[in-house]
Amino acid sequence: MRHRYLAALALVLLATSPASAQVVRGVMTVTGAEMH
């Protein structure tokens, strides 16, 4: 699960598009059994 989040975010960081981009930084708080 953790790896999936990181991979997803890494892809997003690469694939920024000026037309739809919005934020300079962010912090996502997540929870889940998979993160034990």
Add this chain to the structure above:
Amino acid sequence: MARGATARLYDVDHDRLKFVKLRLTKKYDQGTISFHARKGSLVSLDKLHESIWATRLSGGTNSGVICLDVTAVGDLVESDNQIVLSINGTQRQFVLVGDVKAKPIDARESVMVELRKALSEGQKSMSVRGYVDGWVGRWPAVLRQPPAKRPRLMVTGFTQVEK
């Protein structure tokens, strides 16, 4: 190790993509994922949503998102009794509000009143921080709703920026 491998693979600096476990609860842990846009770029929340959706997160667990705390820079515009943050160099906007559902139990207090005052004093170019509405719920249900075109942002901090 996985974080480092991911960063190397996708040419993302370590300090721009960081995972921190909080260990707040015994049963289900919580953690934060911090990310920074590369210099000269911005991160798209639409693409963030799309990318997480593409990982096909399974249901049936208590795994999910608690909140998404972001910082955006743009110009404040008041219309129809709403304050909107227009993001510099894009067509995107946030509707700034005093409260949203998607916030943690220990959420910071809104500073919407102070922001209105600053706007009335002529301050328009701002860096605004806050919680994005809609980013709360269990995976994958929380992702079924497409991201808002003009997300509501609960303002928890702001600073004036020079143009």
